[in-house]
Amino acid sequence: MSNTPILQVRDLHVRFDTVDGTVFAVNGVSFDLNRGETLGVVGESGSGKSVTMMSLLRLIPEPPGRIASGTARFRSRESDVDLLALNKSERAKIRGNRIGFIFQDPMSSLNPLLTVGDQIRESLEQHTDYRGARSRRRVVELLEQVGIPDPAKRYGNYPHQFSGGMRQRVMIAIAVACDPDIIIADEPTTALDVTVQAQIVDLMNRLSREYGIAVIWISHDLGVVAGIAERVMVMYGGTVVETGEIETVYNHPRHPYTVGLLGALPKLHESVPELVDISGTPPSLFSSPAKCPFEPRCPWAFDACRDDKPQLKVAGAPAASGTQHLSACWYDLERNEPRPEALPRKGRTQ
Amino acid sequence: MRIDALDRSNLNSPFRRFLKIILRDNAGLFGALLFVALVGLAVMAPHVAPHDPLQQRLGISRLPPAWQEGGSWEYPLGTDNLGRDMLSRIIYGTRVSLTVGFVGVLIASSLGLILGMIAGYVGGRTDSIIMGVSNLFLAIPYLLLVVVIASVLGRSLVNVILIFGFTNAPLFVRITRGEVLRIRKSGYVESAVAIGASQRRILIHHILPNLVGPLLTVATFEMSGMIFYEAGLGFLGLSVPPNIPSWGNMLSAGRQYIQFSPWIAAFPGLAIVVTSLSMNLLGDWLRDVLDPKIRRSAS
Numbered sequence: 001m002s003n004t005p006i007l008q009v010r011d012l013h014v015r016f017d018t019v020d021g022t023v024f025a026v027n028g029v030s031f032d033l034n035r036g037e038t039l040g041v042v043g044e045s046g047s048g049k050s051v052t053m054m055s056l057l058r059l060i061p062e063p064p065g066r067i068a069s070g071t072a073r074f075r076s077r078e079s080d081v082d083l084l085a086l087n088k089s090e091r092a093k094i095r096g097n098r099i100g101f102i103f104q105d106p107m108s109s110l111n112p113l114l115t116v117g118d119q120i121r122e123s124l125e126q127h128t129d130y131r132g133a134r135s136r137r138r139v140v141e142l143l144e145q146v147g148i149p150d151p152a153k154r155y156g157n158y159p160h161q162f163s164g165g166m167r168q169r170v171m172i173a174i175a176v177a178c179d180p181d182i183i184i185a186d187e188p189t190t191a192l193d194v195t196v197q198a199q200i201v202d203l204m205n206r207l208s209r210e211y212g213i214a215v216i217w218i219s220h221d222l223g224v225v226a227g228i229a230e231r232v233m234v235m236y237g238g239t240v241v242e243t244g245e246i247e248t249v250y251n252h253p254r255h256p257y258t259v260g261l262l263g264a265l266p267k268l269h270e271s272v273p274e275l276v277d278i279s280g281t282p283p284s285l286f287s288s289p290a291k292c293p294f295e296p297r298c299p300w301a302f303d304a305c306r307d308d309k310p311q312l313k314v315a316g317a318p319a320a321s322g323t324q325h326l327s328a329c330w331y332d333l334e335r336n337e338p339r340p341e342a343l344p345r346k347g348r349t350q
Numbered sequence: 351m352r353i354d355a356l357d358r359s360n361l362n363s364p365f366r367r368f369l370k371i372i373l374r375d376n377a378g379l380f381g382a383l384l385f386v387a388l389v390g391l392a393v394m395a396p397h398v399a400p401h402d403p404l405q406q407r408l409g410i411s412r413l414p415p416a417w418q419e420g421g422s423w424e425y426p427l428g429t430d431n432l433g434r435d436m437l438s439r440i441i442y443g444t445r446v447s448l449t450v451g452f453v454g455v456l457i458a459s460s461l462g463l464i465l466g467m468i469a470g471y472v473g474g475r476t477d478s479i480i481m482g483v484s485n486l487f488l489a490i491p492y493l494l495l496v497v498v499i500a501s502v503l504g505r506s507l508v509n510v511i512l513i514f515g516f517t518n519a520p521l522f523v524r525i526t527r528g529e530v531l532r533i534r535k536s537g538y539v540e541s542a543v544a545i546g547a548s549q550r551r552i553l554i555h556h557i558l559p560n561l562v563g564p565l566l567t568v569a570t571f572e573m574s575g576m577i578f579y580e581a582g583l584g585f586l587g588l589s590v591p592p593n594i595p596s597w598g599n600m601l602s603a604g605r606q607y608i609q610f611s612p613w614i615a616a617f618p619g620l621a622i623v624v625t626s627l628s629m630n631l632l633g634d635w636l637r638d639v640l641d642p643k644i645r646r647s648a649s
Contacts, residue, residue, distance in 0.1 A: 092548065095544055095546035
């Protein structure tokens with residue numbers, strides 16, 4: 001039981017039906033989340049990283065959003081369910097209770113008319129039997145755990161009396177209030193300045209260790225992800241292009257997009273005359289990708305990339321922990337030649 | 351300095367904060383006091399008014415105010431064309447004006463709040479229908495609409511209140527709907543959904559409280575607007591029956607004597623100006639009190 005992943009997402013497809021046509025936002029995403037681990041999800045805007053995670057608990061606007069297919073098996077202490085097959089009330093019982101959320105903008109995520117204490121209480125009382133003075137005490141405890149000084153007094157403060165970093169701490173307190181199994185953090189540090197970012201990362205690391213909470217950390221900041229995640233999943237054009245242990249992926253990237261991302265990352269200890277960008281623009285998601293989404297921008301692209309969409313394949317030796325290193329690419333960057341399975345299919349296409 | 355020290359120790363005392371904001375904002379204080387005084391006058395009219403507002407004394411008709419030549423302190427603001435005491439009539443007139451303003455706004459805002467919330471939250475065809483009808487009403491020139499309805503329904507206090515209540519509802523519908531749409535998209539509603547809050551809880555706990563501020567501000571301005579329009583209808587002879595002393599009726603009666611006895615029209619006019627001023631000041635002030643962000647700047 002303890003070795004089975006807490007969350008197994010398989011072949012998730014999410015679409016948005018807009019006036020201009022159907023947007024294929026998530027195209028067959030599959031991944032596992034182990035108990036207590038922190039999974040970093042990186043990718044540029046529009047890569048589908050947020051939509052993937054938000055759609056697990058149907059937090060995307062529907063319509064225009066639509067979960068076309070997929071399963072998300074969630075095995076918590078008390079249940080073993082497919083998140084995508086839940087009805088409304090079952091979903092409400094998991095939201096904020098078993099799976100907590102932290103959003104990007106702490107400035108607007110708190111109701112300006114309610115005190116921060118009451119907002120944490122709202123989540124707590126929604127799912128637990130804490131009430132009255134007992135729940136107030138618990139909230140003060142939570143405020144203390146997320147590092148709010150003088151928590152008893154701060155309980156009655158309004159959000160505008162808190163700085164951005166403090167508000168994000170309150171959001172974290174709301175997310176951990178019911179002792180969830182998973183926290184999905186959607187770019188929680190993007191709106192904060194760098195020193196505060198580091199504090200929030202530390203806090204999340206500590207809470208996730210203390211309570212054994214699995215964290216999905218969505219970010220476009222590779223540096224932040226390196227500081228918090230054990231495993232990383234790189235997304236592009238609504239698909240997972242590479243996944244593996246963070247050090248493996250950062251030191252031996254096997255997907256051209258990851259290579260590009262890392263090349264565009266400034267490093268402190270190396271002086272690089274110029275950062276290398278990835279040429280071209282992110283893909284239009286209006287057509288269902290029957291080919292590799294990165295193909296138009298990829299310097300290694302060849303016929304196979306245009307003919308068929310590559311699936312995640314083993315791209316290198318597994319890490320010491322046993323974590324697989326997978327990449328969805330027809331080209332073997334290590335050997336600098338097309339993968340063997342990409343060649344014969346060239347002959348097969350009519 | 352001393353007030354600052356007090357603040358910090360009492361950040362959470364709503365009453366102290368309330369007091370502090372009143373005392374800080376002089377205009378708001380003035381408006382609030384004036385409003386309280388007007389309400390007091392309306393409630394206590396029979397005890398405050400020196401004379402029966404309806405009693406005619408034709409022998410002393412068009413008596414000038416006390417400070418003018420020929421005036422008497424028995425009738426401080428003089429008498430009208432039928433010898434009725436101006437002061438008493440003005441005091442009683444407060445009742446009509448405030449009742450029309452208050453109940454009218456209550457009807458308009460409740461109606462607007464309910465319909466606006468439905469339109470904004472349900473959306474789709476319901477939204478289209480509610481907004482279509484609202485916009486239809488808003489497209490008709492307001493005074494024309496009110497005059498036509500009033501002349502069809504006839505003169506009575508209830509009619510006047512209902513007319514203002516219903517014809518002003520579309521404005522509240524629009525404002526409520528717009529606010530609901532804005533609040534629905536806000537981060538805190540998104541967060542509330544993410545912690546598993548029910549729709550009812552989101553509506554009552556997150557959307558409704560955030561509607562109160564903007565709506566209350568509009569309501570006070572609308573109240574002063576209704577008092578204005580009530581006086582306008584009275585002037586046209588379409589408001590309450592002439593046997594009820596109202597500022598509009600008094601204005602109307604004073605019109606033909608304005609050259610020689612200007613006070614008959616001037617005092618009700620002044621009363622209307624003062625009342626609407628007090629409400630506008632009160633509205634500004636309420637908006638500040640209800641916004642925690644501005645509340646902070648008071649400390």
